[in-house]
Amino acid sequence: METLLAFKVKGGVLCLADSSVNHSIVKMKDDEDKILEIDGHKLLLSAGEAGDRVQFTEYISKNIKLYSLRNSYPMSTPAAANFIRNELATSIRSHPYSINLILAGYDKEVEDGGTSLYYMDYLGSLQKLNFGCHGYASYFLLGLLDRHHKCDLSLEDGINLMHLCTTELKTRFLVSGKYTLKFVSSEGIKVLPFNAPQ
Amino acid sequence: MARRYDQRTTIFSPEGRVYQVEYAMTAIRHAGATVGILAKDGIVLAAEKKTTAKLLDSSTSISEKMFKIDEHVVCAVAGITSDANILINYARLSSQRFFYQYQEPMPVEQLVSQICDTKQGYTQYGGLRPFGVSFLYAGWDRHYGFQLYQSDPSGNFAGWKATSIGGENSQVAQSVLRSNYKPDISLKEALQLALKVLTKTMDRSNINSEKLEFSYFTKQGDNVVYHIFTAAELDAFIKETDLEQETEDN
Numbered sequence: 001m002e003t004l005l006a007f008k009v010k011g012g013v014l015c016l017a018d019s020s021v022n023h024s025i026v027k028m029k030d031d032e033d034k035i036l037e038i039d040g041h042k043l044l045l046s047a048g049e050a051g052d053r054v055q056f057t058e059y060i061s062k063n064i065k066l067y068s069l070r071n072s073y074p075m076s077t078p079a080a081a082n083f084i085r086n087e088l089a090t091s092i093r094s095h096p097y098s099i100n101l102i103l104a105g106y107d108k109e110v111e112d113g114g115t116s117l118y119y120m121d122y123l124g125s126l127q128k129l130n131f132g133c134h135g136y137a138s139y140f141l142l143g144l145l146d147r148h149h150k151c152d153l154s155l156e157d158g159i160n161l162m163h164l165c166t167t168e169l170k171t172r173f174l175v176s177g178k179y180t181l182k183f184v185s186s187e188g189i190k191v192l193p194f195n196a197p198q
Numbered sequence: 199m200a201r202r203y204d205q206r207t208t209i210f211s212p213e214g215r216v217y218q219v220e221y222a223m224t225a226i227r228h229a230g231a232t233v234g235i236l237a238k239d240g241i242v243l244a245a246e247k248k249t250t251a252k253l254l255d256s257s258t259s260i261s262e263k264m265f266k267i268d269e270h271v272v273c274a275v276a277g278i279t280s281d282a283n284i285l286i287n288y289a290r291l292s293s294q295r296f297f298y299q300y301q302e303p304m305p306v307e308q309l310v311s312q313i314c315d316t317k318q319g320y321t322q323y324g325g326l327r328p329f330g331v332s333f334l335y336a337g338w339d340r341h342y343g344f345q346l347y348q349s350d351p352s353g354n355f356a357g358w359k360a361t362s363i364g365g366e367n368s369q370v371a372q373s374v375l376r377s378n379y380k381p382d383i384s385l386k387e388a389l390q391l392a393l394k395v396l397t398k399t400m401d402r403s404n405i406n407s408e409k410l411e412f413s414y415f416t417k418q419g420d421n422v423v424y425h426i427f428t429a430a431e432l433d434a435f436i437k438e439t440d441l442e443q444e445t446e447d448n
């Protein structure tokens with residue numbers, strides 16, 4: 001029932017994740033941050049088994065930190081995406097992690113204005129996309145994004161599109177709650193206030 | 199008792215030296231000289247060939263002491279070639295492993311540092327002989343552009359603008375490089391300088407394609423290209439350079 005959504009806008013990537021932790025039919029909390037900030041220019045969105053999520057994202061972020069300490073330059077977002085995919089693909093044969101991920105980042109040397117967005121699932125697939133969505137929400141949102149998303153949207157229009165998406169979820173999706181919104185660009189990571197329709 | 203501290207690689211002498219490592223470095227001086235020069239638009243590697251038996255069939259391998267590790271890294275060897283082959287094989291494996299994990303070419307310094315970790319291991323652990331090889335690594339990556347590194351049997355490495363390994367006259371080579379190197383040297387000038395260095399350290403009558411190996415790295419557009427001179431190209435280059443120097447002298 002979790003929702004991860006990210007799309008490129010002009011100069012950066014907007015990332016939205018729901019804030020709920022559920023156990024069986026019980027809502028445990030509604031202010032969980034599922035968008036991990038890695039090294040100032042990467043955002044890792046994760047959804048899935050709560051324990052796996054924390055364990056795996058922490059393991060990944062510490063390894064990316066170790067890489068930057070060893071080499072005195074950060075790992076690029078494409079390299080990080082392939083590294084994470086590789087970890088998922090090797091672990092699925094012995095100790096599988098039940099988590100789906102989206103990685104968004106900004107690197108000066110990457111083509112298309114420096115922004116990159118990668119979609120990964122627990123089976124170890126990796127896709128480079130302009131917008132990506134995990135969970136049941138994708139049934140409602142992909143069509144909406146096909147219609148409205150453009151890579152050169154301004155940040156403001158991007159935020160409006162996020163509101164359009166959450167309004168659609170509020171209208172049609174059985175469950176919906178609070179969200180976290182973050183933005184990564186050349187200036188780093190910004191946490192944006194986001195009030196979902198009540 | 200004089201030989202008390204040089205039997206093992208892993209113990210210090212009372213003066214604080216590790217003799218086996220020093221002997222390995224001495225072994226390298228018996229090899230032909232290898233020169234590396236970093237230019238603004240590329241890197242030159244040049245070497246003196248020591249084994250030039252008439253009956254040796256050199257058509258099976260283009261190069262005796264220069265080895266391609268990956269599309270963006272090559273190395274030149276001075277020392278025991280069989281030892282070098284082990285490390286080169288390891289370097290190629292490392293580079294491909296990095297690419298497999300990150301889908302991105304391995305940054306040159308990481309590769310050099312990894313091979314040097316292996317070399318260092320043999321100076322510290324267990325009764326084995328250290329690798330009797332020095333390397334010059336030439337490569338390009340997006341972090342630092344063209345780079346030239348030198349490593350020795352102790353596992354030390356450093357980045358250089360111009361340097362040489364091996365050869366009995368390494369002092370001469372170093373001083374020729376020091377006095378002729380300019381920070382904005384072009385690839386062509388670097389090739390000529392490499393030839394000049396080898397001319398000064400070798401027997402003058404031996405300056406021909408049978409005794410020399412030349413190669414360079416440069417960029418064509420977005421691609422890094424590596425080129426090893428064929429015998430004909432090398433002889434033509436030597437002839438052309440000699441002519442230019444003669445006209446300068448006049």
